[in-house]
Amino acid sequence: MFHDLPEALRARMAELEAIDARDRTDGTPHRRRLRQVPPETGRFLALLAAAAPAGAIVEVGTSAGYSTLWLALAARASGRTVTTFEVLPEKVALARETFARAGVEDVVRLVEGDARDRVAGLDAVGFAFLDAEKGAYPALYEALLPRLVPGGLLAADNVLSHAEALGPFVDRVLGDRRVDAVVVPIGKGVLLARRPGARATAGGAEPPAAGAGKA
């Protein structure tokens, strides 16, 4: 996925990385800042999404579409699509520009509006990524969890950078018997939860051990 990135996609990623870095130092107001995941988190999300069981890839919090580009790589690699939700019209416009310029419109569906009103319409989610306002995480988690397929994954960003605001949510998920969860110290801290239920290997059977069947 990460080798030989299409030039148009690589160029838009680099442009958004530069805007995001500038935003963080030049006093750009919070609402206008892109507030993107760092590249290592993007790569991590792409690997998780590509390895997740069959089902849609869903993102809440598109901004200008930087993390969506990483998820689009996973979508291409695994033959699925990304549905991404963004509430601010100015961010929707930027994201549309990103997807057109990066050439990923065929694998990305951008939904405008508050995801809390819209995730109920989803089903069979293989991978979900939460990167929205922190106060919305508990409601979004509860709405998305029943929509995860068995073995489906949910990742939530900023759990270390916003440890105080997200602490109660993280504790609740870590103690939630409906999932297995862990905090991964990558980037700004990713809470990763898996809904149990799927067998570990395709077809539901373990591959034969090396040498099995030999006398």
Ligand SMILES: C[S@@+](CC[C@H](N)C(=O)[O-])C[C@H]1O[C@@H](n2cnc3c(N)ncnc32)[C@H](O)[C@@H]1O
């Ligand atoms: C941290 S930024 C997302 C950054 C993006 N994931 C990336 O890494 O490139 C959060 C975005 O979520 C959007 N947002 C916040 N709450 C939302 C909600 N309830 N539904 C949809 N979008 C939301 C904000 O407008 C903002 O653009």
